[in-house]
Amino acid sequence: MGDRPSIRDVATAAKVSIKTVSRVVNGLDTVAPELRDRVQTAIVELNYVPNTMARSLKTGAGNAVGVVVDSIDDVFFSALVSAVEQRAISLGLGVVVCSSGFDPERERNQLLRLASQHVRGIILAPVGEQLEFLEPYRTSMPVVTVDRSLPGFDSVTVDDYAAARSGVERLVASGHRRIGLIGFDRRIQTARRRRAAYEDVLVEHGLAVDAELVPDVPLGSGAARAALRTVLALPEPPSALFLSNARHASAVISETHSLGRTDLAVVSFGDFSLADAVDPTISCIDQDPYSMGALAFDRLTQLFQNPVLDRVDLQVPTGFVQRSSHLIRIAELAAQPRRRAGKVSIS
Amino acid sequence: MGDRPSIRDVATAAKVSIKTVSRVVNGLDTVAPELRDRVQTAIVELNYVPNTMARSLKTGAGNAVGVVVDSIDDVFFSALVSAVEQRAISLGLGVVVCSSGFDPERERNQLLRLASQHVRGIILAPVGEQLEFLEPYRTSMPVVTVDRSLPGFDSVTVDDYAAARSGVERLVASGHRRIGLIGFDRRIQTARRRRAAYEDVLVEHGLAVDAELVPDVPLGSGAARAALRTVLALPEPPSALFLSNARHASAVISETHSLGRTDLAVVSFGDFSLADAVDPTISCIDQDPYSMGALAFDRLTQLFQNPVLDRVDLQVPTGFVQRSSHLIRIAELAAQPRRRAGKVSIS
DNA sequence: TTCCTCTCGGACAACGTTGTCTCGGCTGGT
DNA sequence: ACCAGCCGAGACAACGTTGTCCGAGAGGAA
Numbered sequence: 001m002g003d004r005p006s007i008r009d010v011a012t013a014a015k016v017s018i019k020t021v022s023r024v025v026n027g028l029d030t031v032a033p034e035l036r037d038r039v040q041t042a043i044v045e046l047n048y049v050p051n052t053m054a055r056s057l058k059t060g061a062g063n064a065v066g067v068v069v070d071s072i073d074d075v076f077f078s079a080l081v082s083a084v085e086q087r088a089i090s091l092g093l094g095v096v097v098c099s100s101g102f103d104p105e106r107e108r109n110q111l112l113r114l115a116s117q118h119v120r121g122i123i124l125a126p127v128g129e130q131l132e133f134l135e136p137y138r139t140s141m142p143v144v145t146v147d148r149s150l151p152g153f154d155s156v157t158v159d160d161y162a163a164a165r166s167g168v169e170r171l172v173a174s175g176h177r178r179i180g181l182i183g184f185d186r187r188i189q190t191a192r193r194r195r196a197a198y199e200d201v202l203v204e205h206g207l208a209v210d211a212e213l214v215p216d217v218p219l220g221s222g223a224a225r226a227a228l229r230t231v232l233a234l235p236e237p238p239s240a241l242f243l244s245n246a247r248h249a250s251a252v253i254s255e256t257h258s259l260g261r262t263d264l265a266v267v268s269f270g271d272f273s274l275a276d277a278v279d280p281t282i283s284c285i286d287q288d289p290y291s292m293g294a295l296a297f298d299r300l301t302q303l304f305q306n307p308v309l310d311r312v313d314l315q316v317p318t319g320f321v322q323r324s325s326h327l328i329r330i331a332e333l334a335a336q337p338r339r340r341a342g343k344v345s346i347s
Numbered sequence: 348m349g350d351r352p353s354i355r356d357v358a359t360a361a362k363v364s365i366k367t368v369s370r371v372v373n374g375l376d377t378v379a380p381e382l383r384d385r386v387q388t389a390i391v392e393l394n395y396v397p398n399t400m401a402r403s404l405k406t407g408a409g410n411a412v413g414v415v416v417d418s419i420d421d422v423f424f425s426a427l428v429s430a431v432e433q434r435a436i437s438l439g440l441g442v443v444v445c446s447s448g449f450d451p452e453r454e455r456n457q458l459l460r461l462a463s464q465h466v467r468g469i470i471l472a473p474v475g476e477q478l479e480f481l482e483p484y485r486t487s488m489p490v491v492t493v494d495r496s497l498p499g500f501d502s503v504t505v506d507d508y509a510a511a512r513s514g515v516e517r518l519v520a521s522g523h524r525r526i527g528l529i530g531f532d533r534r535i536q537t538a539r540r541r542r543a544a545y546e547d548v549l550v551e552h553g554l555a556v557d558a559e560l561v562p563d564v565p566l567g568s569g570a571a572r573a574a575l576r577t578v579l580a581l582p583e584p585p586s587a588l589f590l591s592n593a594r595h596a597s598a599v600i601s602e603t604h605s606l607g608r609t610d611l612a613v614v615s616f617g618d619f620s621l622a623d624a625v626d627p628t629i630s631c632i633d634q635d636p637y638s639m640g641a642l643a644f645d646r647l648t649q650l651f652q653n654p655v656l657d658r659v660d661l662q663v664p665t666g667f668v669q670r671s672s673h674l675i676r677i678a679e680l681a682a683q684p685r686r687r688a689g690k691v692s693i694s
Numbered sequence: 695t696t697c698c699t700c701t702c703g704g705a706c707a708a709c710g711t712t713g714t715c716t717c718g719g720c721t722g723g724t
Numbered sequence: 725a726c727c728a729g730c731c732g733a734g735a736c737a738a739c740g741t742t743g744t745c746c747g748a749g750a751g752g753a754a
Contacts (some may be wrong), residue, residue, distance in 0.1 A: 004462075006710055017734050022712060032732070047483045049463040053409070054710035057739050062400070062462070064443065073429035075422070082420035085446055089457075092465060094443045099432055110436075115351075116396040117410070117441060136394045140351065174349060247646065250620040253514040257624040273597040274621040277604040353740055364703045369742065379701070401740035404709050 005046040007038050014042035025050055056118055060140075064094035065300065066114035066122040068107060069146075071099050071220060074247055075272060076289050077125065080146060083293030084123060091301070093120065100218050102187065104128030115141060121300040123293070126150045129188070142303035144296045148189045150314060155295040156301070156314045158287045160190045163318040164197035164244065165283050167267040167326075171240040174203050174265055175330040179207075180231045180238035182215045183245035183269075188219060193268060194244040215236055217248060224248035232261060239265065239330050246270025246284075253278055265328035271321055281323035291316050297318040348492050352393040361389035372397055387433065403465060407487075411441035412647065413461035413469040415454060418567060421594055422619060423636050424472065425495060430640030431470060438648070440467065449534065449567050451475030462488060468647040470640070473497045474534070491643045491652035495536045496660060501650070503643040503661045505634045507537045510665040511544035514614040514632050514673075518587040519552050521612055522677040526554075527578045527585035528561045529599050530592035530616075535566060541591040541616060560585055564595060571595035572602040579608060585678050588630075593617020593631075600625055612675035614618065618668055628670035638663050 007025075011018045016035055023031050024039040030037075044049070056062050067084055069077040085095045097117060100107035107127045111134060114122055121142045131150060134143060142154075149155035171179050181198050185191045199209050212234055215227040231238060242266050243249045251267040256262060257278070268275065268284045275282040295314055303309060354372075358365045363382055370378050371386040378386075389395070414431055416424040432442045441467060447454035454474045458481065461469055467515050468489045478497060481490060489501075496502035518526050528545050532538045545558050560580055562574040578585060588611050590596045596615040603609055604625070613633045615622065622629040642661055650656060 004484065008710080018710095019712085019735085020733065023732090026712085030731075035732090047480060051404070051465060051710050052463045053404045053465055054739090055712075057398070057400045057404055057710080057741090058712050060739075071429065072432055078425035079420045081444070082418065082446065085419055085444065086350070089445070094445070094460065096441045097428070097432065097444050098436070098441070099429065106436075112396055113439070113441065116399045117402055118398065130468045133394060137351065250624075254624045272620070274601060274619075274625060277597075277601045278541060278621060278624050279626055337534055355740080365741090366703065366743095370702090374740085382702080398740050402742075404711090404740080405742045407709075417716090448716075 002052075005048045007050065008046075009046055010039065010042045010048050013046060014038040019068050050114050060118075062118035062120050062126070063092065064088075064096050064117065064119050065297070066111075066117070067117040067124075068095045068096065068098045068100055068110050068114070068122065069125045070096055070102055070127065070222055076147075076246055076270060076287075079289035080293035080296075083290040084297050087297040099123070100127050102127055102218070104130070108133070120304060123296045123300060124150075124153075126153075126189075126220075131316040142300060142307055144299050144303070146292055146296045152311065154290050154299055154312050154314075156299065156316065157190075158292075158316050158318050161191040161197045163285045163287070164194040164242075164269060165201055166320060167269060168198045168201040170283070170320075170326045171203060171265055171267055172207070172243060174240070174327055176240035176265055177207055177330070178210070178213065178236060178238040179240045179242055181227075181242045181244055182224060182227055182231070183216060183217050183243055183248045185219045185245075191219075191244060198242055198244070210236075217245075219245070219247065222251070224251040228252050228255050229259070232259070240328075241266045245267040246272050249275070249282070249284075263328065264325075265330075266325040276323060280325045280328060283323040283326035284321040286296060286319040286321050288316060351398075352395045354395070354397065354634045356384065356393055357389050357395050360393060361385040406654050407465075409463065409465035410439065411443050411466050411645070413443045413445065413458075413464070413466040414471075415445045415447055415457050415461070415469065416472045417449055417474065419444055423494075423593055423617060423634075426636035427470075427640035427643075428639040431644050434641055434644040447474050449474050449565070451477070455480070457663050470647060471497075471500075473500075476604050483532045486654040488522060489522050489647060490655055491646050491650070493639055493643045499658065501646055501659050501661075502536075503639050503663065505639075505663050505665050507540040508544045510632045510634070511541040511589075511616060512548055513667060514616060515545045515548040516629070517667075518612055518614055519548060519554070520588060521587070521674055523585075523587035524554055524677070525557070525560065525583060525585040525613055525660045526587045526589055527575075528591055529571060529574055529578070530564050530590055530595045531561050532564060532566045532592075538591060545589055545591070546627070557583075564592075564594070566594065569598070571598040575599050575679070579606070587675075588613045590615040590617075593619050596622070596629070596631075600629060610675065611672075612677075613672040622668070623670060627672045627675060630670040630673035631668040633666040635663060675694065 007018055007021050010021045016039060020035060021039050052063050054085045059267050065088055067081055072078060081097055088095050097220060098110035104127050115137050119141060124143055124145050125147045126145050142184060143154050145155040149157055181195060184195050189225060195214060202209050213231060215231055216228045220270050243252055246268060249272050258263060262280060268282055272283040272285045275284055353367050354365055358368045362643060363386060367378060367382060368386050371383055399410050408655060412435055414428055428444055435442050445457040451474050462484050466488060469494050470492045471490055473492050492500050492502040494504060496504055515645045526694060528542060531542050549556050560578060562578055564570045592598055593615060596619050609627060613629050615629055618633045622631055654665040
């Protein structure tokens with residue numbers, strides 16, 4: 001009753017053999033037209049759908065790919081997952097999404113669960129560093145990392161260092177000497193790279209590197225707003241902000257508005273909606289999550305066909321969305337009472 | 348080599364019988380402690396993970412739930428999916444996400460694919476109206492709809508009509524007589540309900556209902572910006588906007604800013620990030636996607652245990668986020684040259 | 695000693711599907 | 725009319741797991 005019809009039921013209904021039904025649904029062999037018709041009418045009549053698990057069990061290959069990201073509820077990753085799903089559906093593959101929640105232990109469990117599901121491959125935004133346990137599965141379940149890379153795995157990333165440099169350099173070019181970095185999380189590789197770029201730019205321009213301007217902001221927590229407030233409450237607060245992660249950008253911008261501090265120069269790593277509508281409009285480094293997801297999936301399909309391909313690091317180019325926030329000059333701070341603003345405004 | 352170890356390999360490695368391994372991994376039977384230890388060390392040594400497909404094939408029950416939504420890349424649905432995944436992981440269930448792309452045909456394919464995957468149940472934001480083909484699977488694969496309801500299925504929704512009424516009424520209370528509705532798509536049930544609420548409020552207040560103020564905005568298209576422009580270009584343009592879908596809200600607000608039309612009163616159905624940072628801040632009807640996802644999943648688990656429960660419609664309460672945009676009065680339009688603004692400002 | 699209980703292993707079968715193999719029957723060419 | 729060749733159908737095993745059933749021991753109690 002509640003049980004689904006099996007290939008056997010279809011066979012008896014169509015008065016053919018089980019094998020013939022199999023041939024029809026797979027469309028591989030030549031089957032006599034009249035038998036094919038009988039089978040197909042029986043299929044629609046019984047509402048038969050082939051049991052993927054049995055098929056996968058027999059053939060050894062699953063019919064889904066896994067995606068493990070920090071959080072599904074994240075503009076960057078939801079766009080990436082969406083791109084993966086678009087691609088996957090055209091190959092008839094399902095997409096199993098899992099969130100790691102920045103927890104290496106949870107990430108490990110999710111990956112093992114995907115392995116037990118026999119997914120064809122995995123797209124992973126890695127959190128943990130110890131993923132050797134995936135080795136035994138590498139050939140039957142290739143892994144491509146996104147956003148972050150991991151030794152020994154194919155990856156799709158952006159050039160964090162170069163992009164972050166260009167963002168910070170624009171702030172320096174607008175005359176800022178104290179630049180806050182909001183969004184640093186030592187656990188995250190990209191956060192470390194972006195911080196390194198930030199510091200390198202500062203020292204290259206003879207500016208002081210002050211750890212107080214780089215508060216810890218654990219990803220996935222709501223700490224960005226508080227981090228902004230503590231940075232602004234410093235004896236020597238920054239006149240500019242580099243938002244190193246788009247996930248915090250909305251919260252930080254919202255907080256600057258509620259504090260009335262729209263005089264801060266800002267560059268965000270990652271575009272976000274309404275960045276062009278707030279005042280001032282926020283200049284952003286643009287990384288395209290759709291391209292990254294699509295590229296990662298394509299690489300995965302290549303690995304399906306040949307699991308022993310050499311490891312490849314694919315980099316997606318970034319852009320810079322010119323808006324107004326990075327052009328705010330330090331001179332405009334003169335109106336601010338809390339801070340002497342006699343610094344020279346460099347052109 | 349690349350092949351995964353099977354329960355058989357574990358048994359030989361631990362020098363026990365297959366059955367004992369099965370007993371250990373399922374933790375059901377009493378096994379002698381030393382044997383259990385042998386088995387567990389063999390498991391970690393071989394990196395064994397039980398083959399879920401074989402297990403599901405044998406037991407008949409899958410180990411994943413399916414989620415079918417309009418689009419994954421959507422703040423509302425990505426939050427909902429996230430809530431579902433949070434809940435699912437605690438039960439050891441995977442989440443297979445699929446997007447319907449507003450296409451009934453594609454929705455049907457996705458649902459059939461989920462059926463062939465033997466998912467335990469499905470959470471669905473329905474697009475099509477013809478889902479009778481799911482009937483044969485109802486007992487083995489329960490379905491709960493979210494956001495929209497469908498005859499014969501359990502659902503988790505909000506009271507669209509009442510919430511939309513309260514939003515439009517606030518605009519009327521601020522003195523507006525011509526109110527645009529951006530976000531109508533006749534294919535979507537909620538869009539129709541919200542439009543009905545809008546029209547009812549207008550007639551109850553003796554205001555004209557003008558279809559020109561309700562442009563068609565197909566969901567999933569980028570038509571919202573153009574719709575706003577055409578509405579504003581009418582001979583008698585609106586002085587207020589009711590955004591009936593949060594998916595368009597960001598685009599519409601962005602467009603009002605680029606047009607310099609921040610004088611429009613606005614209420615949005617659905618909150619969105621930076622609604623509190625743009626000027627004016629945008630008042631929103633708040634529907635909580637996390638609650639909806641969690642509730643839908645909980646209902647699904649009830650149906651797992653008892654598939655023949657009576658159908659239930661669960662409604663999640665909505666709130667109203669008081670910001671400033673709904674308080675903009677028509678009198679303030681006096682400065683606008685394109686429109687005589689001599690109308691009385693009703694308190 | 696005998697009997698009962700308890701733990702573990704071995705032997706099947708089965709879930710639904712597909713690959714392999716074989717055989718029957720048909721077609722076409724001679 | 726006969727045979728070669730071929731095409732399609734059916735029988736069977738197997739994928740990895742679990743459930744059932746039974747038997748072999750071991751240990752304790754009567």
